[in-house]
Amino acid sequence: MKAALKYQILEFKKSTVIFYIIVLLVHVFFASIITVNDTTFRSDGGFEVATIIYLFISGLNSFKETFGMFIQNGVSRKTMFLSRTVSFLVISLIMVFMNFIFVRVLGLLNSSRFSVTDMYENIFEKRVDTINGLTRGFESLMLSLGVYLIAISLGYLITVAYYRMNKAGKLAVSVGVPVSVFVLLPMIDLTLDGRITSFMAKILTTIIGIRSGYPYYMYITSIIAFALFIMLSWFLMRKAVDKN
Amino acid sequence: MxxxxxxxxxxxxxxxxxxxxxxxxxxxxxxxxxxxxxxxxxxxxxxxxxxxxxxxxxxxxxxxxxxxxxxxxxxxxxxxxxxxxxxxxxxxxxxxxxxxxxxxxxxxxxxxxxxxxxxxxxxxxxxxxxxxxxxxxxxxxxxxxxxxxxxxxxxxxxxxxxxxxxxxxxxxxxxxxxxxxxxxxxxxxxxxxxxxxxxxxxxxxxxxxxxREELLTAGYTISGSASLVDQYILGKSVIGLDVLGGLKSAYILGELEKDKLPEGLEVSRMDLQKLFIQMTNA
Known part of the structure; x- marks a missing residue:
């Protein structure tokens, strides 16, 4: 378990360093530009959004190669899965704290023309003024952690599911999902005067906590979603075999 | 273990x-x-x-x-x-x-x-x-x-x-x-x-x-002139033959009866590959 965990955590090392170099360079670049040009730069939760995309892609790349390496090295699927889950928690926690620090450091430069804020502040704008700094910091960290875990575990679930599917299954999902979401659903929604989208928006804003203004809804949603994605991943990978 | x-x-x-x-x-x-x-x-x-x-x-x-x-x-x-x-x-x-x-x-x-x-x-x-x-x-x-x-x-x-x-x-x-x-x-x-x-x-x-020893002692190889070998192998369980010019080698299953071995023939160990081919054919 120790070696498997070490391997899976270190897998993220290089790409995470590159990610931070790029994101920081982008911020530094824009901070420099506004000093010479009459322009503005706003990053409202941009750090976290970039992290969510990065973690989702990392999740997508977290199965096939590692699975091969581990079956070659006598690691059971159970250990692969447990160490993978722990590695997701570790990498998400590391990025939560890194982002927390970076956003606050860059926030010191905030002015009328340059602004870097976090995701929490943008979603729960009204709540920020009603709580103390410590509670705000804690809630912000928890919100980021929950969203990051959802992103990475969803990516992982998708890649494990694709690995287990045969060619016909992959084709059906690859075509069926986009067609359903981007063609069929809007068409049906149109015939129902937008009732589907307004219902979905209502559900989404409720489970995220936007409607109530409380982030706790999002914590519960994150826990449920992460647990669900991880459990489904285990269900799919426990019988995974070399397919080549 | x-x-x-x-x-x-x-x-x-x-x-x-x-x-x-x-x-x-x-x-x-x-x-x-x-x-x-x-x-x-x-x-x-x-x-x-x-x-x-x-x-x-x-x-x-x-x-x-x-x-x-x-x-x-x-x-x-x-x-x-x-x-x-x-x-x-x-x-x-x-x-x-x-x-x-x-x-x-x-x-x-x-x-x-x-x-x-x-x-x-x-x-x-x-x-x-x-x-x-x-x-x-x-x-x-x-x-x-x-x-x-x-x-x-x-x-x-x-x-x-x-x-x-x-x-x-x-x-x-x-x-x-x-x-x-x-x-x-x-x-x-x-x-x-x-x-x-x-x-x-x-x-x-x-x-x-x-x-390997048990398997290789299940038979033997006999070599010599083609006519002598052909004569010797009659009625025996032959699992393979190699011919090179006038010389022939036969791979035979069973126990060697040394006293019945005609002069001019040489005996050597069974060939594992020949034995394998015989066992896995068909």
Whole structure:
């Protein structure tokens, strides 16, 4: 378990360093530009959004190669899965704290023309003024952690599911999902005067906590979603075999 | 201390790869796992190492069920034909990680072997030829120091010099630190001098599990002028013939009656490859 965990955590090392170099360079670049040009730069939760995309892609790349390496090295699927889950928690926690620090450091430069804020502040704008700094910091960290875990575990679930599917299954999902979401659903929604989208928006804003203004809804949603994605991943990978 | 396989069966759709296989691989012996293409050799090795699952039956490694069991799986290393290591990983990093997973991996020995094979450990897996891909995996197998080492077509793509070096290192390693080694190969003639026990698998069934000596004493080879050989083999169980000019060699199953051997004929040991062909044909 120790070696498997070490391997899976270190897998993220290089790409995470590159990610931070790029994101920081982008911020530094824009901070420099506004000093010479009459322009503005706003990053409202941009750090976290970039992290969510990065973690989702990392999740997508977290199965096939590692699975091969581990079956070659006598690691059971159970250990692969447990160490993978722990590695997701570790990498998400590391990025939560890194982002927390970076956003606050860059926030010191905030002015009328340059602004870097976090995701929490943008979603729960009204709540920020009603709580103390410590509670705000804690809630912000928890919100980021929950969203990051959802992103990475969803990516992982998708890649494990694709690995287990045969060619016909992959084709059906690859075509069926986009067609359903981007063609069929809007068409049906149109015939129902937008009732589907307004219902979905209502559900989404409720489970995220936007409607109530409380982030706790999002914590519960994150826990449920992460647990669900991880459990489904285990269900799919426990019988995974070399397919080549 | 052994790998014990009990009533193992595996089907791939309508193809029965293994059919109720039961066998025991004992401690510190070198086995040759011989069989034609598609006989079930790789399937058997893959099930032992938990890479695929059997439909029925069980595998025990030192009395521990191997299925999804880290403790049992850490006692076995399978060098397979297919590469499972990350394509972009350097060989030296693969050695290092093997050391993390298998605590007894001997890095010094691996680096020495790499030098002998002239393998650059700074190269990535993807950058290696077929022969060198086999070589780096062979080096790991010979340095991993697990009680059971399984080699599936270990000399695939290796030239004659490297094959010779591999067999030499295998014997050296076995003499220094004995372990159970199972070599699955098509190159029977080459491996016949290395193995102590022969397991022959045919259409998913074990048809022979004997020592090499037992198997080779099941018959003999007779050589001489073609006419003499033809006369001698009448009524005998001949499993193969080789003709070179006026000389002929016949591979015969059964016990040699020395007193009935005509002059001008020479007797030698049975040929393992000929015996294998006879056993696995049809």
């Amino acid at each position: 052994s790998i014990e396989i009990k009533n193992l069966s595996k089907n791939y759709k309508s193809v029965q790869a293994l059919d109720d296989v039961s066998i025991r691989f004992e401690e510190n012996k070198i086995y040759g796992l011989l069989g034609r293409n598609g006989a079930g050799k790789t399937t058997l090795l893959n099930i032992i190492t938990n890479r695929i699952f059997a439909d029925r039956g069980e595998v025990f490694i030192d009395d521990i069920p191997s299925k999804e069991n880290d403790q049992a799986l850490q006692k076995v290393y399978l060098m397979s034909e297919k590469n499972f290591y990350p394509d972009k990983m350097k060989i030296k990093d693969i050695f290092r990680w093997t050391g993390e997973f298998y605590g007894k991996f001997d890095m010094e020995s691996a680096m020495n072997m790499a030098e002998k094979f002239e393998l650059s450990t700074n190269k990535v897996v993807k950058g290696l030829s077929t022969g060198y891909t086999s070589i780096f995996k062979v080096i790991i197998a010979l340095s991993v120091n697990t009680p059971y080492v399984l080699l599936d077509e270990p000399v695939l793509g290796l030239d004659a010099n490297h094959r010779d070096l591999f067999y030499k290192l295998l014997i050296e390693k076995y003499s220094e630190k004995p372990s159970t080694i199972i070599v699955s190969t098509h190159l029977i003639e080459e491996v016949s001098n290395v193995i102590e026990n022969v397991v022959v698998i045919k259409k998913g069934k074990i048809i022979k599990d004997e020592t």
